[in-house]
Amino acid sequence: MKRQLLIVAAALALAACSRSDTAAPSTPPAASTAAAAALPASAASTPAVADSDTMARYDGYGDMRFGIDEAAFEQAWGGELKGAPGQDSTCFYKTPKWVRRSADFAFMFEGGRFVRYDVGTAKEAAPGGGKVGMDEAQIRALYGARVQAQPHKYVAGAKYLRITAPGSNGVLLFETDAQGKVTRWRVGVPPQVDYVEGCN
Template identity: 35%
Template sequence: MNSKTKLLTFITVILAVSSLTVSTVVAKAKLTNQSKLFINGIGTVKVGMTVTQAAKAAGTKLVGDPPNNNCYYVKPQNEPKNLSFMVTQGRISRVDIRQNTQITTLKGAKIGDTEAQIKSLYPGQIEVTPHKYVQEGHYLTFIPKDRTDRNYRVVFETDGKLVTQLRAGKLPEVEYVEGCS
């Protein structure tokens, strides 16, 4: 094998490895039912991103009704289902999860958990308030200790016993009971 052939073989190997690495990174970046919800986003989608940035980070198109005001929702075109993003002033402000038991918080909290489980996962950081529409229900609001996260929350809605839905994002939007209404 001459030096020119060796060089071409080397370049081919480098390109193949680079392509594999890029594909792996893109595959890992895709928003899935295994993505983790955290105080200011889910998976690679962060509060503060534009819809275009969020779609790129999610690895999927985000669809919704055309915006007709400063607050609207978009959701992944395919998966994960029952996940939506509130958009205010052109940026993602909160993540809503409904009827999806696969997505969890970083600590493992999910729809279907008991109120006691949520309180035990976040000792001393859960504020309990009455639910506006569910008679026995509550809002269990995770209040972060870290000053850098002071403008974010995770809100677990319950029927009085079990978590029925959850949301995470920035204040004040994360505390809007009726979404954009």
């Protein structure tokens, strides 16, 4: 009996040793900090925004798709909108009632159809996560090789960062200042998305 107890005790001791030897070592905090530090500054500082976290889409905004008429747009929007076409133009903007400055957020219509929306505030994220206030490096980190840079029409050193959507005719266009910071962005279909001065 004594001998059997000794054998059982020895077996338990061996099992405990083998478990401690094969346990995976925990990653020291210093290693995870070093891994984060190894990331490029632009990638580390660019927050990930899932497309499900924003109403902005390459083919429209929320339930409003490019190409729908005003009546369908207003029904899908479900709220009060300001704006109407002028006598000499078929292109105009509508803004939600709560928007104080049309430069912050507006929907463009041309020929009675929804064709583009413009955003000039950091409160809204573009499809893919871009925002007002980001720099060009952050935009390139988010959108990669799809970014096509073009010189700004009026501001020396400023750019248009144009991104064509995969599988869609929608285009996302960021506008930067001379320091490379995004000042506003828009999404729309050609040719309206490339209008530099709103409806012009």
